[in-house]
Amino acid sequence: MKKNKLYNLVLTACFLGYSWLFFFKFFANSSSNIDLTACLFKRITTIPCPSCGTTRAVQEIVQGNILSSLVINPFGIIVALIMLCCPLWIIYDYFTKKQTFYNFYLTTESIIRTKIVAISLIFLVLLNWIWNIYKQL
Template sequence: MIKNATGYPCPSCGTTRAIQLLIKNNWMASLQMNPFGIVVAILMVVLPLWIVLDTITKKETFFKSYKKAEAVIRTKWLAIFLIILVLLNWIWNLKKGL
């Protein structure tokens, strides 16, 4: 949508295609398409399993870990680092002409 409106790809453009390449066991092409794809693919597998496990065991480990992760991500230095990563990924997408 962003590319259609502005003519420029968003920082996450190519993530779906990167996941499709991972499913086809083409790791390098996936990484080149968009490094976020690997992170998203891992999260798409691990998080639902974790939530189901918590539901079965009637624990709240996912929720507690989420709250801790949220607090850590809100620290200034890590937030700046993550923003820089997103900007670098966006530059990568622009350079590739996605």
């Protein structure tokens, strides 16, 4: 992936994530009788996907409830860190005319593509999925 495309994709995803959190903060709580489940997998199968609960987990982090966030979905911490760090990092790269974020992305991608890391990550995602199903999220 080219640098500009990556930066635009990450910034757009972060903007959408912030918008989704804003929507939940100010609109979802006021209309509690509306089901706002965005997960298509859960709507179709009634089984939570591995990332179900991530929005609530990020909301818990914003409120300072780290342990509660971990119980809801450990992916929330990863998403919160990405949403916080990546836009700042990309802005830094823009003003300094560097590509440190892009280089980090390329390095991380090559590490994730190694067999042992990929299998480990798949195992962790499956473990999280089992955890979500067990909690009846």
